Amino acid sequence: MNSDIPYRPGHRSPLRWLDLRRIPGGIRWRLNQLQTRRARKSVEVLYRNTSQKAAPPGTPYVIADGMYDNPNHFFRMKLFLDALCGQTDMQRMGILRTSRETDAKGTLESLGFNTFLNLEETPHQLDTFRPQARALLAGVKSHADLLDLDLPEDIPAYVFYDTVLKVLRHPQPALDHPAWEYHLAELLRNMAIYADLFDRYDIRAVAFSHGWKNEYAAAVWTAIRRNVPAYHITAYYETLRIRRIADATDYACPKEGLSFADFCAMPEETREAFIAKGWTNLNDRATGATSDINGRSAYVSDSRPSDREAARQALGIPTEARVGLIYAHAWYDFPHIFGLGNFTDFRDWMTVTLEAIQQNRNVLWLLKPHPLESWYGTFRLADMATNMPDNIRILPEKTDSLTATRAADLGVTVHGTAGFEAAAHGIPVISADKSYYSDWPFVHQARSREHYLTLLSNAADLRAPTPEVRAAAAAFAYLSGAPHPSDMGMLTLRCDSTGTPLYQDIVEHLKANSAACDRETALISEWLASGTDSYSVYGKIKHQNNLQATADGKLKNGAPAEQHTGY
Secondary structure, eight states: OOOSSOOOTTOOOTTGGGOGGGHHHHHHHHHHHHHHHHHHHHHHHHHHHHSOOOOOTTSOEEEEEOOSOOHHHHHHHHHHHHHHHHHSOOEEEEEESOTTOHHHHHHHHHTTOOEEEEGGGSSOOGGGGHHHHHHHHTTOOSHHHHHTOOOGGGOOTHHHHHHHHHHHTOSSOOTTOTHHHHHHHHHHHHHHHHHHHHHHSOEEEEEESOSSSHHHHHHHHHHHHTTOOEEEEEEETTEEEEEEEOSHHHHTOOSOOOOHHHHHTSOHHHHHHHHHHHHHHHHHHHHTOSSOHHHHHHOOOTTOOSSHHHHHHHHTOOTTOOEEEEEOOOTTSOTTTTOOOSSSSHHHHHHHHHHHHTTOTTSEEEEEOOTTHHHHOSOOHHHHSOSOOTTEEEOOTTOOHHHHHHHOSEEEESSSTHHHHHHHTTOOEEEOSOOTTTTSSSSEEOSSHHHHHHHHHTGGGOOOOOHHHHHHHHHHHHHHHOOOOGGGOOOOOOOGGGOTHHHHHHHHHHHTTHHHHHHHHHHHHHHHHHTOSBHHHHHHHHHHHHHTOOTTSBOTTSSBGGGOOOO
């Protein structure tokens, strides 16, 4: 990196403010900021009036982050903390990057936080850890070497690796980029900060919005090493999701889900109900009728072809061709989140894939960019797939996912939702590495890099999923990703990307829809007491068991409905 300015994340030229063309946009930004601040203050008043009061001194602590400054994050945190602290008195400690994050600190205070840690303002200074980072990096000669580094407390090296990708918005930065040293030193510093924190305070829970970037990961991993439960609190498809992380195995599978063995152990009536709901959910997803940014972008239902032949005509594909569809990922969006091991990152995976499919001319390969490729950054699939033979085509980014899937005979992903979506639609799917559905039977999962190449070379001969396997994919779609059933009366949370209007949503939830807030908090409390690891999955199973209960409140197997969770 040729620059006289030392690397630091988020650096901007000191002369940027002189650009007069930015002034009109700056005025609009300031007005929007004022509007947002007013909305935020109104929500904070409601938090102070409706949140459980802070625990007295001398009680243990829960630490939670304010680093993800999003209205939905703080609302989700309120629901969770009201449930957690309703069971056990805990003081609340907020984690921020710096004391300058006054807006986030104010919101945390309205939620009962009175102790704070600012990561950038502790005695542990990042530069102190640069020599250690430099020594660790001294022998690195490849990106694979970066992932093999032996780090303190055995924290996976992919944590800092994926942090570099995310910060630089690049799929595979050059080995000589100074960001590697900077963010490795940052991770080492954060580990030292949290080690001290856990030594000084009686911390009984960690509740974070994320868990796989340096500032979050160090806290979650320290909790794992200290046998303290960590909770990943998020939402997708407009539904609250909480994943309990107790050990390294949980850390490598952060999405909610249910094992295939547990699914098979359920009563047949329950399994059939989840399969039916899965088909309904897949159809709902395909309409794109959601505020979820991924769902809206992936599916464009207007004028969608109704069958395979029409889909092929729409995409200009010969009717008789054997078609393989490769679903690309968001290049730097934490590729290792499920324990990627066959490849160093998504760029490595795509490089290997492009080399392999050029040799397999029995298949017409369609490359489908991630539906948010442009939104995530400037790197494009087209930047890699250059000078391809005529059996390889790149689809437009906005191509409807279901149209592409209907046109295909085979799907390829690393760990995307295409794994269960395409399988449910009846086409065989190659999963290039580990995923949150690895133990389910609906994908051909690559055990190694070499096995992946074998699967690609034999792509034309891979068996299609049986009706039973397709049904399993549908059930997984429901359990892992569908919203709560509407008759549960739970909250609908619009996508985090919605912005300032989320504050009005929260006001509506806390005032006119307070009963749903109470139901959500009560269900979280039940889930915490259950000892299971996936909140939304717990709720769906409980709800289904209640539906199957007899008139006297007993399940068909005789267990009380409210106590039978099914896993």
